Amino acid sequence: MQYRKLGKTGLNVSEISLGTWQVGGKWGSGFDDSLAEKIINEAIDSGINFIDTADVYEAGASEAAVGRVVKSRSEEIYVATKCGRQINPHVNEGYTTKVLRKYVEDSLKNSGLECLDLIQLHCPPTEVFYRPEIFELFDRLKDEGKIKNLGVSVEKVEEALKGMEYPNVTTVQIIFNMFRQRPSELFFEQAKKKDVGIIVRVPLASGLLTGKFSSNSTFEKEDHRFFNREGAAFDKGETFSGIPFELGLEAVEELKKLFPDHKNLAPVALRWILDFPEVSCIIPGASKSEHLHSNLEATELPSLTSEQNQAVKAIYEKYIKKEVHQLW
Structure with missing residues (x-):
């Protein structure tokens, strides 16, 4: 495992880390504590030292599982969680310092941790980013020893x-x-300049970039890949990176031709992300042990060649760019 500095937190985190949205089973179909703890332990055994969760993942069950495992281990494991998505309706007016403070304190109780290494505002409405009092709250929480760092x-x-x-x-x-390339432009440049850590989520476009889906693939009704393709529950960009499923499949077929030696495209797609030095870590999810180990293969692959990078860019521009580039 290779480690990278997480911006001005000063933490050195595993370049492949773990996201826990669906760590205890399939999306939306219940939570298996023993499976979650097994995957988290295997991740730590593999050198992963940064785990991302949220208070809304399985109504707190994910946070609790992360806390239990971290407290049972001797290694130093950094825990990041998120707050704000419990606000319903999820609108700017619902964001108050009182509400957010309670969420942070609830996460501490739920995880059993004394201090959170990183608390992140969980995709708040755009207007929240123009309210300094929201961000000032986290300075007070840091002074109180409840959090170490704030992220968004x-x-x-x-x-x-x-x-x-x-x-x-x-x-x-x-x-x-590979299907959401805009951040590598101005954002990466500014993050580097400000020494802000970049945590990459949805690195496989909700599984599209594994290359394992086809037009016959089906998803359970509780799975966001079934019900959120048009943004029925939350931003549609979270589901298949906002790309129409059939179009995504066409682009994946081109990627398969570009990387014929890889039946599973996931490690290549993750390697492509790791080739950007501005990225601190990637947080792919894993609902099975094999997903975890597939993700970890990326650390052993060589960087893509310039020819391969140009080809990936060409596929993006041909199939994907017009669908997503200016929306997010």
Whole structure:
């Protein structure tokens, strides 16, 4: 495992880390504590030292599982969680310092941790990024010893750029992958300049970039890949990176031709992300042990060649760019 500095947090984190949205089973179909703990332990055994969760993942069950495992281990494991998505309706007016403070304190109780290494605003409405009092709250929580660092999880590049204007924002979590390339432009440059860590989520475009789906693939009704393709529950950019499924399959077929030696494209897609030095870590999810080990293969692959990178860019521009580039 290779480790990279997480911006001005100063933490050295595993370049492949672990996201826990579906760590205890399939999306939306219940949570298996023993499976979650097994995967998290295997991740730590493999050198992963940064785990990302959220208070809304399985109604707190994910946070609790992460806390149990971390407390049972001797290694230093960094825990990041998120707050804000419990606000319903999820609108700017619902964001108050009182509400957010309670969420942070609830996460501490739920995880059993004394202090959170990183708390992130969980994709708040754009207007929240223009409210200094929201960001000032986290300075007070840091002074109280409840958090060590503040980050933001965002949908849009514009939100990332605005969030980084606050000096106490140490990290930005953002969607970035072969099918969502815009962040590598201005955002990466500004994050490097401000020493802000970049945490990449949805690196496999909800599984599209594994190359394992076909037009016959089906998803359970509780799976966001079934119900959220048009943004029925949350931003549609979280599901298949906002790309129409059939179009994504066409682009994946081109990627398969480009990388014929890889039946599973996931490690290649993750390697492509790791080739950007501005990226601090990637947080792919894993609902099975084999997913975890597939993700870890990326650390052993050589960097893509310049010819391969140009070909990936050409596929993006031909199939994907017009669908997503200016939306997020």
